[in-house]
Structure formats: C-alpha cells, structure tokens
Amino acid sequence: MKSIAWFLLLLVHPFAVGADTTARNLLIAAPEFAPYVSSTLAEGGWAWEVLEAAFEGSDYQPKLQLLPWPRAVRMVEEGALDGLYLANKTAGRERWARFSEPVGDEVTLFWKNRDNRLSYRDIGDARGLRLGALRDSVQMETLQSEGFDAVALNDFEQGIRLLIRRRLDLVLADHHVIKHLLQSGDQPGQEKIIPIFPAVAAHGFHLAVSRQRADNDAVIEAFNQGLERLHLNGRYREIVRRYGLSPETVSFVPSQ
Numbered sequence: 001m002k003s004i005a006w007f008l009l010l011l012v013h014p015f016a017v018g019a020d021t022t023a024r025n026l027l028i029a030a031p032e033f034a035p036y037v038s039s040t041l042a043e044g045g046w047a048w049e050v051l052e053a054a055f056e057g058s059d060y061q062p063k064l065q066l067l068p069w070p071r072a073v074r075m076v077e078e079g080a081l082d083g084l085y086l087a088n089k090t091a092g093r094e095r096w097a098r099f100s101e102p103v104g105d106e107v108t109l110f111w112k113n114r115d116n117r118l119s120y121r122d123i124g125d126a127r128g129l130r131l132g133a134l135r136d137s138v139q140m141e142t143l144q145s146e147g148f149d150a151v152a153l154n155d156f157e158q159g160i161r162l163l164i165r166r167r168l169d170l171v172l173a174d175h176h177v178i179k180h181l182l183q184s185g186d187q188p189g190q191e192k193i194i195p196i197f198p199a200v201a202a203h204g205f206h207l208a209v210s211r212q213r214a215d216n217d218a219v220i221e222a223f224n225q226g227l228e229r230l231h232l233n234g235r236y237r238e239i240v241r242r243y244g245l246s247p248e249t250v251s252f253v254p255s256q
Contacts (some may be wrong), residue, residue: 002134007075008229010019015183017115024059024060024061025060025061025063025081026055026060026061026062026063026083026209026219027063027065027081027082027083028051028062028063028064028081028082028083028084028085028207029066029067029071029072029075029076029081029083029084029085030048030064030065030066030067030072030084030085030086031063031066031067031068031072031086031155032066032067032155033045033047033086033174033177033178034180034184035177035243035244035245035250036048036086036104036176036177036180036205037064037066037086037191037225039066041243044064045243046239046240046242046243047078047085047086047103047205048064048085048103048244049121049239050103050227050230050236050239051085051103051207051223053131053226053230053235053239054223054226054227054230055222055225055226055230056226057222057226058222058225058226059222059224060219060222062083064085065081068154068155069134069135069136069137069155070135070136070154072084073093073136073253076096076097076208076210077093077096077097077210078109079212079213081163081210082133082209082210082213082219083097083207083208083209083210083219084097084207084208084210085104085207085208086205087099087205087206087207087208088106088137088138088203088204088205088206089203089204089206089208090138090141093208096210096211096212097208097209097210097211097216098208098209098211098216098217098219098220099206099220100207100208100209100223100224100227101206101210101224101227101228102204102206103204103205103206103207103227104204104205105202105203105204105205105207106138106174106176106200106203106204107174107175107176107199107202108138108139108142108172108173108174108175108199108201108202108203109172109173109175109195109196109197109198109199109200110126110170110171110172110195110200111160111163111170111171111172111173111178111193111194111195111196112153112163112169112170112171112193112194112196113163113164113166113193113194114193114194115166115192116166116169118169118170120170120196122198123200124148126169126170127148129169129170130151130169130170131143131149131150131151131168131169131170131171131172132150132151132152132159132162132167132168132170132171132172133150133151133152133153133159133171133172133173134152134153134155134156134159134173135152135153135154138203139172139173139174140152140172142172142200142201143172150172151168153171156171156173156177156178156181157181157185157187159171159173159178160178160181160182160185160187160190160193161187163192163193164187164188164189164190164192164247170196172200175195175199175242176245178193178195181196194201202247207220207223241243
C-alpha cells in the first residue's frame with residue numbers, strides 16, 4: 001500500500017525525489033580574490049577551503065560561483081544566489097543579508113606608483129589626489145564617507161594598470177590581494193607598485209546569506225558552528241599555513 005502511495009506521489013510531483021537535497025545546495029557568489037578565493041589556487045583558495053570545511057557534516061553543500069564583485073553583490077541582494085562570500089558587514093547589506101561570524105580580516109591600505117613622490121601620513125593626506133577603489137566595496141564606502149571622489153574600479157588589475165600609467169595617484173585596496181597579484185602577474189611596470197603604511201583599516205569579512213532564502217538563519221548557524229570547530233581543532237590554522245600565510249596575518253593590520 002505504501003508503495004502505491006509513493007508511486008502516485010511521483011505521478012503528481014515528478015520532482016519530489018531529491019528535492020530536499022537540491023534545497024540544501026548553497027549557491028555562493030565570490031570574486032576572483034586570490035589568495036582568499038580563486039579558480040587558480042588549489043582547493044579554491046584558503047578562505048573557500050575554510051568555508052567548505054565549516055559546512056562538512058552539515059545539511060548544506062556550498063557551490064561556488066565566481067563573479068565580478070558588483071554582479072555578485074547585486075545577485076545576492078536580489079535573491080538570485082544564496083550567499084555572498086568575503087562580504088564586509090555594512091548597515092546597507094544587513095538589510096538584505098544575514099552575516100556570519102568573521103572568517104578573517106581584510107586589511108585595507110593605499111597603493112601607489114613609487115615614482116609618485118607624494119607624502120602620506122593618514123587618509124586626510126589623500127585630499128586632492130586621484131583615487132580609485134573597487135566598485136561596491138567597503139573601500140569605496142570608506143572613501144565616500146570621508147568625502148572623497150574616487151574612480152570605481154571593475155577589478156584590481158584595472159587599479160594596478162592605472163597606477164602604472166600614473167592615471168591614478170592612489171588605490172585603496174586589500175593588502176593580500178594586491179600583493180598576490182603583483183607576485184603572480186606580469187604587467188610591465190608592476191614592480192613600481194608599492195603599499196603605503198600604516199594601513200587605513202581592517203574590516204572583518206563574512207559569509208552573508210540572502211534573507212530571501214527561508215532558512216538563512218539555519219545556514220548561518222551551521223556555518224558559525226563549523227567555523228568554531230575549525231578554530232578549536234586547529235584545522236583553520238593548518239589551512240591558512242598551507243597558503244604561506246599565518247592566522248596572525250589574516251587577522252592583523254600590518255604596520256610595515
């Protein structure tokens with residue numbers, strides 16, 4: 001009798017089998033943001049490896065979609081994708097997403113062409129200069145909140161090119177990402193691009209889950225529990241170290 005009922009259910013709802021499994025998939029958007037997340041790195045980068053490990057043993061299976069940052073933000077805000085990774089928490093984003101505990105810190109500082117002899121002590125010294133920051137990023141929000149006009153960059157490679165050509169004086173960007181691009185890239189003149197210390201700020205980065213996903217609170221709870229487990233059992237530290245980093249460098253503002 002049960003088998004007949006199951007057969008009738010399949011006739012009425014042919015996609016019922018496996019529906020729960022599909023519902024547990026998490027479509028996570030992130031940019032090419034090496035060494036955090038990247039298709040060019042083993043296991044997708046250290047931060048993506050941490051995310052996958054945090055969800056191990058849970059009901060959720062994360063699936064990565066690499067997108068330009070502005071598009072990634074827009075698609076999660078609209079509910080077209082489930083989560084935004086490497087997201088800095090802002091009041092605006094909290095209206096449409098629920099945030100996890102921080103995974104690490106994104107260290108923000110200015111970069112310049114060393115041939116540019118400008119002097120810099122703090123962000124106030126950037127007034128009157130030609131500035132750039134990634135579109136829809138917390139760095140752009142930082143500049144705008146200080147009253148600066150800045151060029152909205154589509155990616156960090158564009159920022160490096162504009163610094164090399166002296167079309168921008170300063171680019172406000174993540175320390176580890178620009179450092180990785182300069183070490184792995186081959187743009188002529190990129191050896192002239194250097195950071196300026198001290199850092200402007202450190203912003204925690206998180207997994208942000210769309211509030212349009214009905215179980216967003218359960219997703220965040222599962223991730224937070226997994227992240228805590230990784231810290232307690234030492235696996236977080238082990239993952240970070242395999243990428244030539246240390247837990248201190250991903251949660252500490254460098255002074256030089």
